[in-house]
Amino acid sequence: MNRTAINAAVWGLILSAAAAPLSAQAIVSSPVRFGIMGGATVPLSDLKDFNKTGWNAGALVTIGVPLVPVSFRIDGQWHQLQHKSGVADPADLRIIDGTANVVYTFGAALPTKFYVIGGVGAYNERFKDPNSDLHVSGTKFGLNAGVGFKFQLTGFATFIEARYHNVIHGSDVGDVASSNPKSLQFLPISVGITF
Secondary structure: OOHHHHHHHHHHHHHHHHHHHHHHHHHHOOOEEEEEEEEEEEEOHHHHHOEOOEEEEEEEEEEOOOOOOEEEEEEEEEEEEOEOOOOOOOOEEEEEEEEEEEEEEEOOOOOEEEEEEEEEEEEEEEEEOOOOOOEEEEEEEEEEEEEEEEEEOOOOEEEEEEEEEEEOOOOOOOOOOOOOOOOEEEEEEEEEEEO
């Protein structure tokens, strides 16, 4: 055997050994993954004038084939934001959302992945007066888009993401009709785990 054939054989063995765990992971990994997440919800635009940064918690289901960059994700989150002190007509805000999203992952075969996510959803809002039992609520539709990083570990993955949510005419809630309804905008920054 000449030197070129030996080098080719060695490189072939190295590449086969490196690809084996990757293909084994692809075979073992399920196309349906479940997860939980939580973090901070930052109010944006007009919402930040009335509410402080709050918290969020949620659950998700991801459907996708391993090593294929496009997948689908359905998730639901609970967002809680308290009113700022000193504002007129203070109201604590609770938003429960359910969204359907498309996820595009860059470097799907790598253990650390960057992804973009976006989709549509339904948002149930409730504004509650902190000094009484008075509240108004309603459900609106909206859009969301964001970015994230996923870290694949053995049997599970962790992630961190930020997603911009725009609830269309979200300020027009319940029986309160406005001549100029505005969108509610907020940015949840969440960490989570999928398994």
